Amino acid sequence: MKKILFALALATIGATESMGQSKPQEVNFTESFCDSTLRIDYIFSGNATTQRISLDKLNMSPRWYGKRKHLFQLPVEGNGQITVRKHGTSEVIYRNSFSTLFQEWQSYDEAKNMDKAFENVFLIPMPKEKVDVTVDLRNNRHEVTGTMTHTVDPSDILIRHTGFKNRTPYTTIQQAADTTRCIHIAYVAEGYKKDEMNVFVDDAKIATEALFEHEPFKSMRNRFNIVAVESPSVDSGTSEPSKGIWRNTALGSHFDTFYSDRYLTTLNLKSLHDVLAGTPYEHIIVLVNTKEYGGGGILNSYNLSMTHHPMYKQVVVHEFGHS
Known part of the structure; x- marks a missing residue:
């Protein structure tokens, strides 16, 4: 199906050019x-x-x-x-x-x-x-x-x-070959206390290796710049409303989004971008310090994944695909 759609797109472009319609000029x-x-x-x-x-x-x-x-x-x-x-x-x-x-x-x-x-x-x-x-x-x-x-x-x-001073500290996980022509990804810590940031950075490294096991990322790995933004939470973990558990975390994430027990999201997008202000980011992966299964991904917004469940690698890659 993808090949058919691509062929149709090429045919449409060709037809447009053959009818004398010029392509829009590139914006400088x-x-x-x-x-x-x-x-x-x-x-x-x-x-x-x-x-x-x-x-x-x-x-x-x-x-x-x-x-x-x-x-x-x-x-x-x-x-x-x-x-x-x-x-x-x-x-x-x-x-x-x-x-x-x-x-x-x-x-x-x-x-x-x-x-x-x-x-x-x-x-x-x-x-x-x-x-x-x-x-x-x-x-x-x-x-x-x-x-x-x-x-x-x-x-x-x-x-x-915002982001001109007092930036959230971050660790560079991977530097792109050319940082002026690359895709910038930022992992954000959610539900990690200040003394758990070494765990967060290790979790970010695991996610990175999982992502680059797959094409097209694998063959283009040097085109990605990746940082881990160390935003501390008061409590470890995330909220689980169906269990009556509410935790004080950097982004206020929780399971049970729209009453779906596995749907893990944050509604606090301003807080998310406040944490990221001044750091190199375009795409956002929120890593949530929990062993419970869940995640979520929204196109060109962000994705979340739990980190300490056996399906962590598969879920973080899957949700990155959504976002």
Whole structure:
């Protein structure tokens, strides 16, 4: 099936070119963006039939660790998109896709009877000039079901600066051959107390070796830069609501997401990105200090995995595939 879809995509490109339609011109990163990250915090809310998008905060941190080429292209659509345009024009200079726990929640019975709100955080390169940012939520037929556009002025004095000092300490697990042209992965410690960080780093190394047992990662290993971000928790482990266990952890993760006992997530995405501010990251793998089986992964957001269950290696790779 994948080969068929790829062949169809190539045929479509060929047909477009043969009809005289030119391909969009590549966006020059350095003309439009600075080497820093604009983190945009949103609140998505609603119920099974309504979706509302609200802007929460704008944050800037040093360096940009995402893509610098093919800035408006989407390899995967997801069920949402964030699009950046030159202010007052239709010219797209950056686009990325995502999925959200909010939209997943909308498919459950609970959403038929009540409204809820969910944090969502997206990263874009810091624009040099004023831009218009659009967030679209889409259904499984790729129809837009919710949208919001707002203007970002990079000179806005209320853009919060994060990660310029007091960064969370991290250990480099693997350095890419070229750190300016690579994929940046950050492991984040969840449910590890300060004196357990050596265990966390060892768990991150196990996950790394598990990931690179598989293609296409194995043959491209030197293109990945990987760090382990040592965010301490007050308590060890994670919360297990079905057992009446609630623990004080860095990210407030828990099992029983949407009442599914194995579904391990965190809803605190702002806390997650606060921990990561100023560290080299694009993709996020949260390692949870528990022997109970569970995990979760959300496209271009994050994934979580337990670390001390016999299925740890398989689950962390599986969830990374989702995210």
